[in-house]
Amino acid sequence: YTDGGALGNPGPGGYGVVQLFNGQCRELAGGFRLTTNNRMELMACIVALSELEHRDRPVWLYSDSSYVVNGISKGWARGWRRRGWVKADRQPALNPDLWGRLLDLVDELTVNFHWVRGHAGNPLNERCDQLAVAMARQPGLPADIEYEKLKG
Structure with missing residues (x-):
């Protein structure tokens, strides 16, 4: 499960990931001082797939971002890259740096993307949202260098 957001959009942003495997739960989170919701949604997926312990098994990735799920599932991002x-x-x-990283990960794994309704009571999606918001509120966040280059 993944989620991302930015306070103000653009503004300080964060992402949250909950990985489940063999009954174990692992949480990952991070943030940036200036970014967008969509960049954080993408970053959550990138971190979730980058940090997999078992890369030889199919992965079900759940996101409330239709931007991300459709971008991959409908082939939009591949077309953009082509x-x-x-x-x-x-x-x-937008966000070619992150789309490129996500496509590279998807190419080396078996990933099934699934859209879930955000803020609809799904406990794991809600937990990812909590992690993302908490990270966005942290002081001293690092720069989202690619985003700041574009906006600089």
């Missing part, structure tokens, strides 16, 4: 990070409407695709 066209040099340009969308079908000829506009630049």
